[in-house]
Structures are given as structure tokens and as C-alpha cells.
Amino acid sequence: MDSQTVAARHQDEIAHHEGEHPYYLRHHFETVEQQKEAVSFGMWLFLLTEIMFFGGLFMAYLLYRNWYYDAFVSASNTLGIGLGTTNTAVLIVSSFTMAMGVYCSEMRNRRGLMLSLAATILLGLVFLGIKTIEYHDKYTEHHIPGANFSIEDFVHPADKRDTALAPDMAQHAQIFFFLYFAMTGMHALHMVIGISILFGLLYQASKGAYTNGHTSIIDNFGLYWHFVDIVWIFLFPLLYLISRHPLH
Amino acid sequence: MSTIVRLPNQQDATLPKRSYLNSEYGLKSWLLTGDHKRIAILYLISITFFFFLGGAFAGLIRLELLTPMPDLVASDTYNKLFTMHGIIMVFLFLVPSVPATIGNFVLPIMVGARDLAFPKVNLLSWYLYIVAGIFTVSALVLGGVDTGWTFTTPLSTHYLNTHVITAAMGVFIAGFSSIFTGLNFIVTTHRMRAPGMTWFRLPLFVWSHYAASLLMVLGTPVLAITLVLVALERAFGIGVFDPTKGGDPLLFQHLFWFYSHPAVYIMILPGMGVISEVISTFSRKRVFGYTAVAFSSVAIAVFGFFVWAHHMFIMGVSNYSALVFSLLTMLVAVPSAIKIFNWAATLYKGSITFETPMLYAFGFMGLFTIGGLTGVFLGSLGMDIHLTETYFIVAHFHFVMVGGMLMAYLAGVHFWWPKMTGRMYPESLSRLAAVTTFIGFILTFFPQFVLGYLGMPRRYHAYPPEFQVLNVLSTAGATVLGIGYLMPMIYMTWSLKYGAIAGSNPWQATGLEWQIQSPPPTENFKEIPVVDYEAYDYEWLANKTQHEVTTVG
Amino acid sequence: MSHPTLEDAHAEPHIVGPKTYGLILLALLCLTALTTGIAYINLGVFSPIVAIGIAVIKMTLVILFFMHVKYSSRLVMLTVAAGFFTFLVLITMTLSDYISRAWGLW
Numbered sequence: 019m020d021s022q023t024v025a026a027r028h029q030d031e032i033a034h035h036e037g038e039h040p041y042y043l044r045h046h047f048e049t050v051e052q053q054k055e056a057v058s059f060g061m062w063l064f065l066l067t068e069i070m071f072f073g074g075l076f077m078a079y080l081l082y083r084n085w086y087y088d089a090f091v092s093a094s095n096t097l098g099i100g101l102g103t104t105n106t107a108v109l110i111v112s113s114f115t116m117a118m119g120v121y122c123s124e125m126r127n128r129r130g131l132m133l134s135l136a137a138t139i140l141l142g143l144v145f146l147g148i149k150t151i152e153y154h155d156k157y158t159e160h161h162i163p164g165a166n167f168s169i170e171d172f173v174h175p176a177d178k179r180d181t182a183l184a185p186d187m188a189q190h191a192q193i194f195f196f197l198y199f200a201m202t203g204m205h206a207l208h209m210v211i212g213i214s215i216l217f218g219l220l221y222q223a224s225k226g227a228y229t230n231g232h233t234s235i236i237d238n239f240g241l242y243w244h245f246v247d248i249v250w251i252f253l254f255p256l257l258y259l260i261s262r263h264p265l266h
Numbered sequence: 267m268s269t270i271v272r273l274p275n276q277q278d279a280t281l282p283k284r285s286y287l288n289s290e291y292g293l294k295s296w297l298l299t300g301d302h303k304r305i306a307i308l309y310l311i312s313i314t315f316f317f318f319l320g321g322a323f324a325g326l327i328r329l330e331l332l333t334p335m336p337d338l339v340a341s342d343t344y345n346k347l348f349t350m351h352g353i354i355m356v357f358l359f360l361v362p363s364v365p366a367t368i369g370n371f372v373l374p375i376m377v378g379a380r381d382l383a384f385p386k387v388n389l390l391s392w393y394l395y396i397v398a399g400i401f402t403v404s405a406l407v408l409g410g411v412d413t414g415w416t417f418t419t420p421l422s423t424h425y426l427n428t429h430v431i432t433a434a435m436g437v438f439i440a441g442f443s444s445i446f447t448g449l450n451f452i453v454t455t456h457r458m459r460a461p462g463m464t465w466f467r468l469p470l471f472v473w474s475h476y477a478a479s480l481l482m483v484l485g486t487p488v489l490a491i492t493l494v495l496v497a498l499e500r501a502f503g504i505g506v507f508d509p510t511k512g513g514d515p516l517l518f519q520h521l522f523w524f525y526s527h528p529a530v531y532i533m534i535l536p537g538m539g540v541i542s543e544v545i546s547t548f549s550r551k552r553v554f555g556y557t558a559v560a561f562s563s564v565a566i567a568v569f570g571f572f573v574w575a576h577h578m579f580i581m582g583v584s585n586y587s588a589l590v591f592s593l594l595t596m597l598v599a600v601p602s603a604i605k606i607f608n609w610a611a612t613l614y615k616g617s618i619t620f621e622t623p624m625l626y627a628f629g630f631m632g633l634f635t636i637g638g639l640t641g642v643f644l645g646s647l648g649m650d651i652h653l654t655e656t657y658f659i660v661a662h663f664h665f666v667m668v669g670g671m672l673m674a675y676l677a678g679v680h681f682w683w684p685k686m687t688g689r690m691y692p693e694s695l696s697r698l699a700a701v702t703t704f705i706g707f708i709l710t711f712f713p714q715f716v717l718g719y720l721g722m723p724r725r726y727h728a729y730p731p732e733f734q735v736l737n738v739l740s741t742a743g744a745t746v747l748g749i750g751y752l753m754p755m756i757y758m759t760w761s762l763k764y765g766a767i768a769g770s771n772p773w774q775a776t777g778l779e780w781q782i783q784s785p786p787p788t789e790n791f792k793e794i795p796v797v798d799y800e801a802y803d804y805e806w807l808a809n810k811t812q813h814e815v816t817t818v819g
Numbered sequence: 820m821s822h823p824t825l826e827d828a829h830a831e832p833h834i835v836g837p838k839t840y841g842l843i844l845l846a847l848l849c850l851t852a853l854t855t856g857i858a859y860i861n862l863g864v865f866s867p868i869v870a871i872g873i874a875v876i877k878m879t880l881v882i883l884f885f886m887h888v889k890y891s892s893r894l895v896m897l898t899v900a901a902g903f904f905t906f907l908v909l910i911t912m913t914l915s916d917y918i919s920r921a922w923g924l925w
Contacts, residue, residue: 044385045380045381045789046379046380046381046382046383046458047458048794052457052458055457055892056383056384056453056457057383059452059456059457059894059895060383060449060450060453062895062898062899063453063483063898064449065902066483066902066905067483067484067486067487068487069902069903069906070484070487070488070902070905070906070909071488071490072491073488073491073905073906073909073910074487074488074491074492074521074909075491076906076910077520077521077909077910078495078521080910080914081913081914081917082512084914084917085512086512099855103851103852103855110847110848110851111844111848113844113847113881113885114840114841114843116885117835117840117884117885118837118840121834121836121837121840124834125834163502163505164503189511189512190512192504192505192511193511193512196498196504196505196506197506200495240885240886244881244882244885247881247885248877248881251877251878251881252871252874252878254851254874255854255858255871255874256870258858259854259858259870260867261858261861456894480901484901484902484905488909520913520916521913524909524913571905572912575912583916584916584919584920586915586919586922587915587916587919590915
């Protein structure tokens with residue numbers, strides 16, 4: 019075997035060895051694939067805890083919607099359906115851009131990944147911006163439960179098509195709004211955490227971190243982001259679409 | 267009395283030159299470690315601290331109950347005593363006890379891995395535990411909480427001025443510590459078993475921890491959101507649990523017990539795992555009905571999710587619901603009973619010796635059986651109407667948790683102490699402590715069954731004078747029990763310097779952890795083992811030891 | 820190993836492409852418009868059922884395609900199922916108490 023072949027063989031061995039033990043393989047894992055699957059499985063388990071965490075809030079919602087249906091209908095109708103639908107669309111598109119980010123990471127496309135992450139951040143911020151507007155509306159309309167709350171809108175509704183509620187049922191609208199703020203607030207908190215992490219990911223991506231074969235982190239953050247999207251997919255009909263006016 | 271202990275020749279035996287204990291020096295190397303073994307030791311120290319803190323509260327409670335009159339402390343203070351006792355013992359001791367100390371240490375070795383799947387998350391778990399402890403101690407120092415460890419609404423949300431939110435936040439954070447430990451165990455068991463280590467070759471200790479981890483991951487978040495709702499209710503008065511605003515206090519109880527019942531299985535399953543290992547080792551026999559014991563662990567975990575409203579029978583749930591939950595409660599007793607039968611069958615025709623872990627295991631079997639049976643009594647609606655909120659309940663859960671779980675924890679600490687430290691504890695002293703604990707326990711808690719049956723309510727610090735004799739017996743027992751728990755503190759610490767050198771396998775036990783040196787090296791195995799033998803294979807072990815001896819000569 | 824385990828069914832090294840993602844995006848947006856529109860129609864007792872049903876379909880699309888579960892190991896699918904199962908236990912068994920209260924005493 020001539021020296022050139024030996025040298026080429028040697029280079030192959032080094033490349034192969036480095037391929038087997040990239041810098042991101044932790045010492046307690048045997049192979050990259052084992053690490054990848056373990057980390058992904060760990061993220062799924064974490065999402066399970068999130069399902070059960072939100073589950074408690076959904077349980078409270080289901081109970082009180084059952085008990086105070088009329089108050090829930092009236093209260094739900096005060097939420098802006100335009101803003102709500104827009105936010106739903108915004109979040110769905112952000113899920114798409116995040117999925118595209120995963121694709122770019124797998125395709126080792128650094129610019130594509132950065133664009134996707136930036137788009138996801140932007141859409142996330144738009145979502146939060148719209149949410150802020152909605153919260154502010156609730157404040158000005160005196161629909162925030164507690165001392166600020168006023169039952170006027172429910173006992174004497176401005177729109178003639180709305181049913182007027184008895185005062186004690188109108189008070190129960192507070193429970194709807196409490197759940198509205200608790201559930202969307204908890205959701206928004208998860209969005210804020212997600213966007214903060216996204217900034218970090220964007221920075222690391224700019225340095226080439228996730229387009230060199232190490233796709234785990236983008237993959238698993240994607241799972242988190244999609245989960246937050248799914249929570250909203252349920253919050254939207256439950257909070258905004260309880261029973262809108264019939265079109266006739 | 268015969269013994270299976272086989273120690274190396276003490277004249278020339280030394281601890282291994284290099285182990286996880288001396289691989290790195292300095293406080294930072296401990297506080298920033300990723301080594302599951304070091305994290306286990308960190309947990310061991312912190313859990314022991316909280317155990318004695320919770321125990322101190324127990325002592326004060328029993329002291330007050332010596333006399334029928336409320337003469338030691340004010341009523342509010344007494345409420346704070348039993349609340350802190352409960353919160354500390356449940357969330358800062360029992361839930362993490364076996365998983366975080368023994369599980370963290372031996373589980374990766376048992377499956378044949380170098381560490382848990384997520385070492386940094388493991389360390390985070392410990393820091394969350396410490397923060398939770400700080401919150402809880404803060405609540406204590408700031409004046410205490412008096413809601414009972416169950417935070418029942420609307421008492422906790424509307425009628426108290428104490429530090430409910432601080433304590434609730436402490437429990438919230440402790441919950442996440444638990445979740446991350448469970449998450450780590452599940453991923454490690456699924457993805458990091460050594461070649462040849464199939465699910466049904468795993469030690470039953472791993473199966474128990476796997477089942478408990480499922481409960482940790484799926485149940486604890488519901489507790490978390492419940493405590494958040496309590497905090498929001500207290501802070502903003504929203505009405506989610508307030509009947510005057512249309513809320514339902516029972517919603518809190520549904521959400522709280524949805525976690526807190528599985529929590530009792532989180533507490534007991536790891537202990538049952540320890541008992542499987544100890545009974546097998548000290549009867550030199552494989553666990554009878556391995557598959558049944560393995561599946562019963564998972565069955566306990568699954569069924570454990572279906573029975574929570576048996577804590578709410580008198581609270582206003584519908585009769586039909588109570589009926590269903592009562593029936594399901596009967597069912598959940600079955601897998602636990604299966605385990606007891608299988609351990610008894612393991613003992614049958616085994617070669618039994620009575621080292622300290624085995625003494626604790628025997629204690630477990632007897633006391634847990636009594637506790638579990640009384641649980642079945644309580645599960646039947648008719649009995650529960652009369653016995654609930656009495657000392658019968660208190661006795662029931664102390665039998666399963668202290669007579670059961672705490673004994674299992676002590677069995678485990680004694681069993682794996684040689685592995686963790688490389689040294690043996692003094693056997694005669696430890697046997698004395700085990701017997702003292704057993705006697706003290708019976709004296710403390712058996713009278714409480716009678717008290718409860720006679721109608722003494724729980725969480726009261728005054729009682730009718732005719733109950734005093736039983737209460738005095740109980741407090742006397744508590745003193746003996748306290749001595750029984752203090753003794754291991756003393757002699758275990760002593761053994762760190764003066765204990766006999768243990769060698770790698772003083773109990774001649776099977777299991778991968780006994781094939782490596784004591785204390786283990788940081789990386790656990792020089793080479794990941796390939797497993798081609800079943801669990802509890804004592805013939806394999808005998809062959810291997812024989813082979814080792816002949817090759818040395 | 821005598822029989823395949825959960826871990827054997829490893830994820831196929833399958834990269835989901837932009838076209839699939841685009842189609843799913845379109846479907847999700849259409850379903851969103853649908854659910855908003857249907858809210859204006861009085862379906863009586865079926866309104867919440869339809870609304871939740873559409874939400875479940877959207878969630879399924881996100882889980883299967885955006886979260887790659889369609890191409891994942893059986894273990895991941897089992898994990899997702901376990902999560903739903905526990906969530907449903909919480910909801911149904913708690914609601915069973917509240918619903919049966921109205922049935923009165925025996």
C-alpha cells in the first residue's frame with residue numbers, strides 16, 4: 019500500500035472517529051443517536067408535565083362553564099373575535115416557521131435557520147402585542163375581576179341582541195374572566211419564556227451552532243413551541259367561541 | 267447467628283485509591299457536580315436535616331398531647347406544628363427519600379450506565395429541593411402556616427393570616443425537583459440500559475422507581491397548578507374556590523388529591539423496590555414471581571390515579587361518585603397485596619439471615635400489611651364515615667409511611683451504605699436500633715388506631731380525659747422511636763472513619779452495583795458490561811466468585 | 820433479544836420537507852377560519868362538540884407533522900397517549916362527581 023493511500027486511510031479514520039465523537043456527545047452516552055433519542059424523549063416527558071399543568075386550569079374551566087353557562091356566554095362575547103382569530107393564525111404561522119427552522123437545521127442551512135427563528139420571534143411578539151391590546155381592552159371595559167369589575171355590561175347589555183343577565187349570574191362572569199386571564203396569562207408566560215430562549219437560539223445559530231449536525235436543540239425547542247401552539251388551539255374556541263350571535 | 271457478610275481481610279484491606287469521593291476535591295466540585303453519586307450524597311445530607319426538623323415537630327406534637335388540656339402551646343401554634351410536620355415530612359422527606367438518595371446513587375449502575383440521562387437536570391433537581399427547603403423554613407421562621415399539609419380551601423384561601431403563599435411556593439418548587447428526578451429515571455431506564463439488560467432482567471428496584479417516576483411526572487404538575495390557584499385566590503380574591511363568589515372549594519380538593527393520592531404511591535413504591543432487593547439478598551433466593559412484582563408496581567401506579575376521591579368521601583362528593591371511588595380503592599389494594607405475598611413466597615425455603623437491612627424489611631412487611639389493611643377498611647364508605655378525620659387515619663398513614671416507607675428507607679441506607687461509603691456500619695448497634703425503632707413505632711402508633719376508633723379527632727390538641735392513657739402510651743413510644751432514629755445518625759457517622767472496610771460485595775448480592783468497587787469510581791464501569799444472566803441469579807454469582815478465587819491462586 | 824421492544828422501533832431518519840409543512844399550515848388556517856365561522860351558527864348542544872372536534876383535528880395535525888410523531892418511535896407515540904390518558908382521567912373522573920350530584924341521593 020503506497021503512502022498516499024495510507025495517508026488517505028488515516029484521514030478517513032480521523033474523520034470517522036471525529037464523526038463518532040462530535041463535541042456535543044456527552045460522556046455518559048455511547049452514541050450520538052442514543053443521546054438524540056434520550057434528549058427527545060426527555061422533552062416529550064416534560065411536555066407531559068405541561069399537559070397536566072394546564073389540565074388543572076381546563077378542569078376549572080369545564081366545571082364553571084357548566085355551572086354558569088349564561089355568564090360564560092355573555093363574558094365570552096365581550097372578547098374581540100377578530101383579534102382572537104388573528105392571534106390564532108399568527109401562532110399557527112409561527113409554528114410553521116419553527117418547523118421550517120427544524121428543516122433548515124437538518125439541511126444545515128444556516129441562513130434559513132436564522133430567518134426561521136427570527137420570523138418565529140417576530141410572530142411571537144406580534145401575538146403578545148395583540149394580547150396586550152386585548153388585556154388593555156378588558157381593563158378599560160371594567161372586566162378585570164376584582165375591585166375594578168363592573169356588572170353593568172351584563173345586566174344592561176349595550177347590544178339589544180345580547181341577553182341581559184340577572185345580577186348574581188352577572189357576578190359569575192368574574193369567574194370567566196379570572197379563568198381567561200389565568201389561562202391566557204399562563205400561556206403568555208410560556209410564550210415569553212419561549213421567545214427568550216429563541217433569542218438565545220438565534221444568537222447561537224448565527225455562530226453555526228445548529229447547522230453542523232447537532233439538530234437536537236432546535237428539534238426539541240420546536241416541540242415546546244408546538245405544544246404552546248396546541249394549548250392556544252384549545253384556548254381559542256373555549257374562551258372566544260362559546261356562542262357567538264346567530265347570523266340572522 | 268449466621269451471617270452472609272463476607273468482608274475482605276481487615277488487616278490489609280484499604281479503600282480503593284480512586285473513587286467518586288476523592289476524584290475531585292473542593293466545595294465547587296461537589297456543588298457543581300454532574301456525578302449522580304455525589305448528588306445522591308448531597309441529597310442524603312439535606313434529607314436527613316429535614317427529617318430531624320420534621321421529627322422535632324412530631325416531638326412537640328406528642329409532648330402537647332401528653333395531657334388532655336391544651337397547655338403546652340396555643341391552638342394556632344399547635345396547628346402550625348402539625349402543618350409543618352406534615353409539609354416537611356411529606357414533601358421534603360418522604361417523596362425524595364429513596365429516589366433521590368438511593369435511586370440516584372444505584373439506579374444508573376443497576377441498568378449498566380455511566381450516569382443518569384441528564385446529569386445537569388439531576389443537579390438542578392437538588393438545587394430546587396434546597397430552594398424549596400429555604401421557602402419552607404422561611405414560612406416557619408416568619409411565623410408558620412396552620413392550614414394542615416393539605417391546604418384545604420376555603421380555610422387556606424380566606425380564613426387565615428399565616429404564610430400560606432410562602433409555604434405553597436416551597437411545595438411548588440419541591441414538586442419540580444421531584445418531576446425532574448422522575449423524568450431522569452424514566453429516560454435512563456428506557457434508553458440507557460447496558461447491552462443484554464432487557465426490561466425483565468432489571469432489578470425490581472428499577473421497576474419500582476420507574477413506576478414511581480411515572481407518577482411523579484404525570485401527577486405532580488396538577489399539584490403545581492392547584493397551589494398556583496390557591497396563591498392567586500389568596501392574593502386577588504378571585505373566587506375560584508370561594509362559595510360566596512360561586513366557586514367550589516371541592517374543586518380544590520379534587521385537584522389537590524389527584525396528585526396527593528398518587529403521591530403516597532410515589533412515596534411507597536421506591537421503598538417496595540428496596541424491600542425486593544433486601545429480601546432476595548438475605549434469603550439467597552430470587553424474588554418469587556418477578557413478573558408479577560414488576561407489573562404490580564406499574565399497576566399500582568396506574569390504578570393510583572383512579573382513587574383520589576376516597577379522601578373526600580365526607581366532603582360533599584356525590585354518592586355515586588363516592589361509590590365508584592370506593593370500589594376502585596378496593597382494587598388498588600390488590601397489587602400491593604401481590605407484592606407482600608410474593609415477598610413471603612421468596613422467604614419460604616430461603617436461606618434467611620438477620621442482618622440489619624433484613625430486620626427493617628421484616629418490620630416493613632408486618633407494619634405495611636397492617637397499614638395497608640386499615641387502608642382497605644377506610645376505603646369502604648360505611649367505615650370511612652366514622653373513621654375519617656380521626657386518629658384512625660393518622661395511625662393508618664403513619665403505619666404505611668413510617669412503619670412502611672421509613673423502615674424501607676433505613677433498610678436501603680443500611681444495605682447500600684457499604685457501596686456508597688466503602689465501609690460497614692456496626693452490625694450489633696444497628697440491630698439494636700432496628701428493634702428499638704420497631705418497638706417504639708408500635709407503642710407510638712398502635713394506640714392511635716384505638717383512639718381513632720373511639721372517636722378522638724385528628725388535628726386537635728385537646729381531647730376528652732378518658733383518652734389520656736392511650737395518648738401517654740403514644741408519646742412514650744415516640745420517645746423510644748426518636749432514640750431509634752438518632753442511633754443510626756450516630757453510628758453511621760462513626761462508621762465513616764472507623765467502620766470495617768466493606769469490599770465490593772459484602773452481602774454477596776447480585777446486581778451490577780455489587781460487581782464494582784466500593785465506593786464506585788466516577789465513571790461507574792471501566793467498560794460497560796454485557797448482561798447475559800437474569801436478575802437475582804445466585805448460581806451465576808456463585809460461579810463467578812468461584813471462578814475468581816481459582817484464578818487468583 | 821427475543822422480541823422487538825419499544826426502543827427497537829427507532830425513528831425513521833425521515834426529514835419532513837417544506838411542502839408537507841406548507842400543506843399542514845394551509846389546513847390549520849382553513850380549520851381556524853372554519854371554527855370561527857361555525858361559532859356564528861346555532862348548532863345547539865353540538866356547538867361545543869364541533870368546536871372541540873375541530874380543535875382536536877388541528878392538534879392532531881400539529882402533533883403528527885409539525886412535531887414529527889408520525890415518523891417517531893413507538894415509545895414517543897406511547898408517551899403522547901399516556902399524557903392524553905392521564906388528562907382525560909382527571910377531567911372525566913372529576914366531572915363524574917359534579918354531574919352525578921344532580922342525580923340526587925340514591
